[in-house]
Amino acid sequence: MMQADKKYRPFQAISLPDRQWPSQVIDTAPRWCSVDLRDGNQALIEPMDAERKIRMFRTLCEIGFKEIEIGFPAASQTDFDFARQLIEQDLIPEDVTVQVLCQCREPLIRRTFEALRGAKRAIVHIYNSTSTVQRQVVFGLDRAGIIDIAVGGARLTQTLAAKQPETEWVFQYSPESFTGTELEFAVDICNAVNAVWQPTPERKSIVNLPATVEMATPNVYADQIEWMSRNLAYRDSIVLSVHPHNDRGTAVAAAELAVMAGADRIEGTLFGNGERTGNVDLVTLALNLFTQGIDPELDFSDINTVARCAEYCNQLPIHPRHPYVGELVFTAFSGSHQDAIKKGFAARREGDIWDIPYLPIDPKDVGRSYEAVIRVNSQSGKGGVSYLLERDHGVVMPRLLQIEFSQIVQDLADNSGKELDSATLWTSFSGEYLERTTPLQLLDYKTHGEGEHHEREQITATIRYRSNEHIISGSGNGPIAAFVDALNRHCALSLQVVDYREHATGKGSDAQAIAYVEIGFGGPSPTLFGVGQAGNILTASLSAVVSAVNRAAARRPDWLQPPEDERRTG
Numbered sequence: 072m073m074q075a076d077k078k079y080r081p082f083q084a085i086s087l088p089d090r091q092w093p094s095q096v097i098d099t100a101p102r103w104c105s106v107d108l109r110d111g112n113q114a115l116i117e118p119m120d121a122e123r124k125i126r127m128f129r130t131l132c133e134i135g136f137k138e139i140e141i142g143f144p145a146a147s148q149t150d151f152d153f154a155r156q157l158i159e160q161d162l163i164p165e166d167v168t169v170q171v172l173c174q175c176r177e178p179l180i181r182r183t184f185e186a187l188r189g190a191k192r193a194i195v196h197i198y199n200s201t202s203t204v205q206r207q208v209v210f211g212l213d214r215a216g217i218i219d220i221a222v223g224g225a226r227l228t229q230t231l232a233a234k235q236p237e238t239e240w241v242f243q244y245s246p247e248s249f250t251g252t253e254l255e256f257a258v259d260i261c262n263a264v265n266a267v268w269q270p271t272p273e274r275k276s277i278v279n280l281p282a283t284v285e286m287a288t289p290n291v292y293a294d295q296i297e298w299m300s301r302n303l304a305y306r307d308s309i310v311l312s313v314h315p316h317n318d319r320g321t322a323v324a325a326a327e328l329a330v331m332a333g334a335d336r337i338e339g340t341l342f343g344n345g346e347r348t349g350n351v352d353l354v355t356l357a358l359n360l361f362t363q364g365i366d367p368e369l370d371f372s373d374i375n376t377v378a379r380c381a382e383y384c385n386q387l388p389i390h391p392r393h394p395y396v397g398e399l400v401f402t403a404f405s406g407s408h409q410d411a412i413k414k415g416f417a418a419r420r421e422g423d424i425w426d427i428p429y430l431p432i433d434p435k436d437v438g439r440s441y442e443a444v445i446r447v448n449s450q451s452g453k454g455g456v457s458y459l460l461e462r463d464h465g466v467v468m469p470r471l472l473q474i475e476f477s478q479i480v481q482d483l484a485d486n487s488g489k490e491l492d493s494a495t496l497w498t499s500f501s502g503e504y505l506e507r508t509t510p511l512q513l514l515d516y517k518t519h520g521e522g523e524h525h526e527r528e529q530i531t532a533t534i535r536y537r538s539n540e541h542i543i544s545g546s547g548n549g550p551i552a553a554f555v556d557a558l559n560r561h562c563a564l565s566l567q568v569v570d571y572r573e574h575a576t577g578k579g580s581d582a583q584a585i586a587y588v589e590i591g592f593g594g595p596s597p598t599l600f601g602v603g604q605a606g607n608i609l610t611a612s613l614s615a616v617v618s619a620v621n622r623a624a625a626r627r628p629d630w631l632q633p634p635e636d637e638r639r640t641g
């Protein structure tokens with residue numbers, strides 16, 4: 072890349088030392104206008120056909136847009152026919168106003184009014200470029216010449232509107248390329264247009280100030296908007312609208328600061344489709360408000376359906392990390408995020424203000440589930456793994472077992488280099504703990520209490536060691552201790568139960584018990600967990616002991632000797 076200062080120049084700062092916008096707070100939704108069917112459409116590889124346009128229009132109405140720019144009817148027959156279809160087939164809801172765009176050129180304005188014949192209410196939006204560069208390069212005109220174009224357009228719209236009195240007309244003017252226009256000139260041209268239209272507080276015109284190309288940081292746009300808001304004539308008779316584009320990737324910020332600076336209305340598109348890097352994304356803006364506790368007056372409670380509509384109509388995919396909607400935006404792969412999310416959910420009580428770490432919005436509010444909130448790969452930790460086992464299998468592992476099992480998962484993930492889905496985790500958990508039946512297998516057992524008050528428990532168990540069955544017996548202060556005693560005596564072991572937990576999984580006739588035992592092996596060797604699952608809690612517990620012994624035996628094949636039994640069968 073060549074030296075930047077030889078090719079580019081910084082944007083000139085706006086002098087507004089007493090700017091007020093930084094201390095303003097947004098507490099209500101602005102007026103929204105969707106320009107998906109015009110600005111979004113004009114940027115597509117293949118503009119929408121009639122069927123796609125209708126589908127997009129219906130979706131926009133369902134979301135709750137009250138102003139929808141439906142196209143540029145003078146530009147193409149498709150756009151003209153679409154306007155006619157909406158009007159003639161009475162497809163425009165009572166509370167929705169359609170808007171159309173047109174250059175300030177006579178034949179185009181005439182054709183635009185033809186397209187709108189019979190509409191109940193419509194916004195006619197005229198524009199011409201006002202920036203320094205476009206005045207010179209595109210029009211070859213001075214400021215007065217550019218004002219003449221705009222005023223000519225304003226006069227003609229007024230004249231033609233008067234000839235179609237069945238329609239309630241609203242006029243909108245955009246000094247296109249506003250961000251590249253000197254502010255004094257922008258205000259002059261808007262004032263000249265409004266001097267023709269003579270708006271009143273009851274019949275307002277719309278002045279739309281587009282960041283046709285986003286040229287500076289969002290605070291500069293806010294300064295421009297506040298300056299215009301202060302200096303425009305007819306201010307109380309104007310709806311001040313903004314139309315940010317996203318060339319610098321800051322359109323959302325620019326729109327928000329513009330509202331703080333006095334804008335009443337925002338034009339943009341669903342998920343930010345539009346020229347170049349797009350128009351401002353109205354979904355993000357609306358949901359940003361929602362997460363501040365402000366009603367956005369747009370309904371994105373089924374965001375996936377809206378996304379599928381936008382993808383179908385625009386024939387463009389939405390990025391998996393797009394705010395609020397992307398496939399991955401409610402997913403944490405990384406361990407510390409998973410840990411915090413899991414704890415956040417556990418701490419949350421019904422009716423609490425939403426405050427879950429790493430989830431700025433409740434996925435359910437936009438129709439998403441918690442299904443994808445935690446996914447596991449090599450970046451994940453015990454929190455994520457245990458969250459999935461608990462969510463999908465009701466397994467609530469003790470903390471030390473979480474640590475032990477997550478190491479096994481980590482090795483799996485590192486070796487595969489891939490995501491491990493919940494089914495794979497369960498297969499691994501079952502294989503590691505629940506299906507450990509060699510070399511030792513518990514076949515049967517009987518217990519009975521000893522002493523006057525059953526102070527001690529006696530057990531007689533049938534076990535299989537490799538292919539031989541053995542009957543072993545022992546006693547202890549409970550059946551698990553008795554079983555451990557039997558194994559210790561018959562297999563010359565020195566097992567101790569370090570920790571024991573159990574709980575039910577499932578409900579009703581499907582209910583199962585799951586037991587976790589942490590077993591010490593005497594001497595310095597570390598403890599190991601065993602897990603057992605069965606219809607009965609004692610069977611689950613004894614199976615958990617067997618699971619731990621078998622896991623230890625798998626690590627040290629010469630460690631477990633055949634039982635020195637009282638009776639051998641088979």
Ligand SMILES: CC(=O)SCCNC(=O)CCNC(=O)[C@H](O)C(C)(C)COP(=O)(O)OP(=O)(O)OC[C@H]1O[C@@H](n2cnc3c(N)ncnc32)[C@H](O)[C@@H]1OP(=O)(O)O
Pocket residue numbers: 110113143145146147173174175176179198199200209210220247283346
């Ligand atoms: C920032 C925006 O998004 S603005 C909206 C842009 N959208 C579109 O352009 C999509 C639809 N447009 C079209 O299909 C075509 O441009 C049409 C059919 C409207 C017009 O096509 P054409 O007649 O071929 O003219 P074209 O668009 O090339 O415009 C260029 C001419 O119009 C003039 N012009 C451009 N914009 C305007 C305007 N807003 N008002 C008045 N004159 C204008 C130019 O100076 C140029 O004049 P010249 O031929 O004397 O040099």
Ligand SMILES: CC(C)C(=O)C(=O)O
Pocket residue numbers: 110172198245247248279281282283284314316
């Ligand atoms: C027509 C105008 C409003 C426009 O789309 C722009 O300037 O980006």
Ligand SMILES: [Mg+2]
Pocket residue numbers: 110281283314316346350
């Ligand atoms: Mg635009």
